[in-house]
Amino acid sequence: DVKxxxxxxxxxxxxxxxxxxxxxxxxxHENMFWYRQDPGLGLRLIYFSYDxxxxxxxxxxxxxxxxxxxxxxxxxxxxxxxxxxxxxxxxASAVSQFDQPQHFGDGTRLSIL
Amino acid sequence: xxxxxxxxxxxxxxxxxxxxMNCSYKTSIxxxxxxxxxxxxxxxxxxxxxxxxxxxxxxxxxxxxxxSKKSSSLLITASRAADxxxxxxxxxxxxLTFGTGTxxxxxx
Numbered sequence: 001d002v003k004x005x006x007x008x009x010x011x012x013x014x015x016x017x018x019x020x021x022x023x024x025x026x027x028x029h030e031n032m033f034w035y036r037q038d039p040g041l042g043l044r045l046i047y048f049s050y051d052x053x054x055x056x057x058x059x060x061x062x063x064x065x066x067x068x069x070x071x072x073x074x075x076x077x078x079x080x081x082x083x084x085x086x087x088x089x090x091x092a093s094a095v096s097q098f099d100q101p102q103h104f105g106d107g108t109r110l111s112i113l
Numbered sequence: 114x115x116x117x118x119x120x121x122x123x124x125x126x127x128x129x130x131x132x133x134m135n136c137s138y139k140t141s142i143x144x145x146x147x148x149x150x151x152x153x154x155x156x157x158x159x160x161x162x163x164x165x166x167x168x169x170x171x172x173x174x175x176x177x178x179x180x181s182k183k184s185s186s187l188l189i190t191a192s193r194a195a196d197x198x199x200x201x202x203x204x205x206x207x208x209l210t211f212g213t214g215t216x217x218x219x220x221x
Contacts, residue, residue, distance in 0.1 A: 004155070040213060042201070042214070090156070098205050098206070098207065101146065102158065102209065103158065104157070105155050106154050107155050
């Protein structure tokens with residue numbers, strides 16, 4: 001089975017801090033994704049990566065950046081955390097971008113105080 | 114809205130009954146996917162149905178797709194307490210667009 005592991009289940013940070021969320025997948029997938037999930041809004045795509053060092057903006061990239069230095073690892077960076085970035089963050093990986101199943105981690109519930 | 118609209122938003126049924134969830138959409142799609150999310154966990158892929166397919170089965174799950182009506186349904190037969198979760202309709206074209214989900218509660 002595909003395993004996508006997110007480094008933290010719960011995280012509390014302060015406004016203005018630089019925050020790193022890490023995601024690792026073990027299935028050699030080319031594609032990895034970062035979403036945030038908010039009540040009433042569903043999942044929204046922040047960034048995705050289709051290869052090492054390659055990235056594409058999703059629907060809501062503002063305030064975020066990403067890094068993919070190794071195929072199995074995809075990091076989401078909040079450059080200067082703000083309270084409106086309090087959310088559930090979900091990482092996923094897939095064989096192809098949008099026509100195959102995506103495999104999700106268990107999420108990181110991030111609170112910015 | 115470009116996302117799928119799930120109906121109902123919430124559903125409670127007795128264990129052993131069948132559960133049906135519907136999804137309507139407005140855009141063109143290449144595929145439609147259904148995912149399950151247990152409380153506080155990540156999403157789990159259930160079924161992917163392509164735009165040229167009309168029906169797919171997986172165990173107790175049956176998905177239909179009617180592209181002329183731009184609608185899909187997910188049927189869970191003989192429900193179990195473990196089926197309690199949120200179910201999401203996801204539209205696949207140049208990206209994946211997630212709906213807001215149906216919250217299903219199975220009453221033991």
